[in-house]
Amino acid sequence: MRETDTGTGGHVVVIGGGVAGLAAAHRLLVTSPGTRVTLLEASDRLGGKLHAGEIAGVRVDLGAESMLARRPEAVALAREVGLGDRLQPPATATASIWTRGALRPMPKGHVMGVPGDASALSGVLSDEGLRRIERDRELPPTEVGDDVAVGAFVAERLGREVVDRLVEPLLGGVYAGDAYRISLRSAVPQLFEAARTHTSLTEGVRAIQARAARNQQTGPVFMGIEGGVGQLPLALADAVRARGGEIRTGAPVSGLRRTPDGWRVSTGDEVIDAGSVVVAVPAYAAAALLGAEAPAAAAELAGVEYASMALMTLAYRRSEARLPEGSGFLVPPVDGHTIKASTFASRKWGWIADEDPGLLVLRTSVGRYGESEILGRDDAELIELSRHDLRAATGLDATPVATRVTRWHDGLPQYPVGHHARVARVREHVAKLPGLAVCGAAYDGVGIPACVASAHAAVDRLTGDRSGLDALSRDPVQSLHGPGGE
Secondary structure, eight states: OEEEOOOGGGEEEEEOOBHHHHHHHHHHHHHSTTOEEEEEOSSSOSBTTOOEEEETTEEEESSOOOEESSSSHHHHHHHHTTOGGGEEOOSOOOEEEEETTEEEEOOSSEETTEESSGGGGBTTBOHHHHHHHHGGGGSOOOOOTTOOBHHHHHHHHHOHHHIIIIIHHHHHHHHSSOTTTBBHHHHOHHHHHHHHHOSSHHHHHHHHHHHHHHHTOOSOSEEEETTOTTHHHHHHHHHHHHTTOEEESSOOEEEEEEETTEEEEEETTEEEEESEEEEOSOHHHHHHHHTTTOHHHHHHHHTOOEEEEEEEEEEEEGGGOOOOSSSEEEOOGGGOOSOSEEEOHHHHOHHHHHHOTTEEEEEEEEOOTTOGGGGGSOHHHHHHHHHHHHHHHHOOOOOOSEEEEEEEEEEEEOOBTTHHHHHHHHHHHHHTSTTEEEOSHHHHOSSHHHHHHHHHHHHHHHTTOOHHHHHHHHSOOOOOOBTTBO
């Protein structure tokens, strides 16, 4: 095994080439000019869950397709790496929900499916379900303690139908998880705060809505990038290289040990000595790397569970395909369908329609927490299952001219009750080791802004600046779905 002499003090190794690792490398080079940065990615591709691809000659995203624009982190970074003129909001944000046998307009006036008034969910819920919401104002306060499951809390206040018909599909579009397990504090921090400060949940939602109105937030809620948000990690990588950073793909890290001068990173037949290391890989991979030097942190990270999912991308001749209006639809699991969402990509993103006006591209997604079996089915079966549900929901019966299946095994970390406390314990253990930081989707949110914020806070902590971590604790980056789900 050969050693690489890097002059350890001014050298930082970033492990992981997803958007968090790339954002960390970029932050290091921007805030500490002269630092030597080496990024190591195990696979042959950068970007993690952001994956630019194509179908029938049209550029599409094969992973995440939008980023929250009401937080500054992701959009600001895109502009910083030269993508400002390619940022595009969705062409339409009008979505539907396929529930009780029909596509129904996505309700307005709710916070992650929780209404401020029962009338907001009229048409989606039954009359009985709407009447159950009205009981919220009569119920005694619900004690939420340090954390509580979203589904359990909302069902207690407003009834299970709200959870099963709206909260569950909305959260499923973000975490591919189970609303009755997902942490209210970590996944919907606004609602958690409302639950702590208001007797009535609907009253708390109205307070959230009034505060948003006072703040007069304008502009799109979500943003895409011409060519797909998969362009962001590619532009980030170019910016890192332009500032002198080194990026290696096909470089899995097999060991991480402390040395008198910092850290020793083992990859392939080489060891790299560095002053600091940023670990920006999924929780299970981070657990394996930290086992020797931070066993308590590793044990916590090993307990983070993941959900797997698959995306089916289908292209049709526009002349043969008719779809309802809007950007797509979500699907409540309670109805027993296979797909959990569909995005009408050519409708949602203007640049897809512009690249081939004669083509209609859409996506479906399958897979929730605990449903790994479905990813084992072959591509043809997954496409046929998608077409079956699309036919039932929209009447679309045309034959696609091209299809693609993209599997994301262990793609989405789960945020169960107590997740925030687990993350705090991990960071407490990691902080005892100088020159070590962690970041990524397993900590502060699964969306792009959350991953960027996590990366920036990790880099700043290496220099002793805890303000980023404190800000994340005070003001979590909520992860939201795009208008069509996924």
